[in-house]
Amino acid sequence: MPKGYIVGHIKVTDPDGYPEYVRRDTPVLEKHGARFIVRGGQSETPEGEEMGRHVVIEFDSYEAAKAAYNDPEYQEVADIRRRCAESTIILVEGT
Incomplete structure (x- = not known):
């Protein structure tokens, strides 16, 4: 069965408030079997709008995602x- 993914491209506009989201989203998504493949880190955008933060979360299936x-x-x-x-x-x- 193909895996499912949530992919996020994020431009943080409130760096003081955003860490609360990161802290609280993890346990909720992990209840669904989430595995964080990419969570921030170095990146470059050779095409399109630079968003600054990228996240890839893997699940056992598309339905689980x-x-x-x-x-x-x-x-x-x-x-x-x-x-x-x-x-x-x-x-x-x-x-």
């Missing part, structure tokens, strides 16, 4: 991210 994202507890935590950053979040099925 969707369930994690749609979890009401995660959506409550995601409101912190929405207040503290501009972001593009993508759910994608692996090959």
Whole structure:
């Protein structure tokens, strides 16, 4: 079965508030089997808009990734991210 991923491209606009999101999202997503493959780190953007922070989270399936994202507890935590950053979040099925 193909794995599922949540991919985030994030431009933090409130660096004081954003760490609360990082602290609180991890346990919620891990309940769905999340494995953080990329979480920040050095990057460059040769094409497109520079977002500054990139995250890749792996799940056992696409359905598990969707369930994690749609979890009401995660959506409550995601409101912190929405207040503290501009972001593009993508759910994608692996090959």
